[in-house]
Amino acid sequence: MCNIGDYVICYEDNYPNEYNIFLSNNIGRIICINAGYDYIVVSYDNNKIESNFKYLYKYDDLNVYCRNINNNDIIYSSNNITDLELIISVNKYNL
Numbered sequence: 001m002c003n004i005g006d007y008v009i010c011y012e013d014n015y016p017n018e019y020n021i022f023l024s025n026n027i028g029r030i031i032c033i034n035a036g037y038d039y040i041v042v043s044y045d046n047n048k049i050e051s052n053f054k055y056l057y058k059y060d061d062l063n064v065y066c067r068n069i070n071n072n073d074i075i076y077s078s079n080n081i082t083d084l085e086l087i088i089s090v091n092k093y094n095l
Helices: 017-025 081-092
Strands: 007-010 028-034 039-044 057-059 064-069 074-078
Touching: 007 017, 007 064, 007 081, 017 081, 028 064, 074 081
Parallel strands: none
Antiparallel strands: 007 028, 007 074, 028 039, 039 064, 057 064
16 A cells, blocks of 8 residues: 555556656656545656656646556555665666
């Protein structure tokens, strides 16, 4: 079970490859869990987002880019960002 503040790596079926490459190579952070509508709001580092990247929306109150994700779309989660940085490195270099 994920909590607000946890770090995540996601993958969404039925979305273009460019989007899933972004998701699987970037760590997001859970900023909201909406159990009533069954989705989690995940924010991503603004420095890694191109302004024309259409799969995320800008959450102006927090000045971050976000995506609503289903719990099933989270493939890794941790309260420690270092754990997920290691996973990305391992996947990047096929170790």
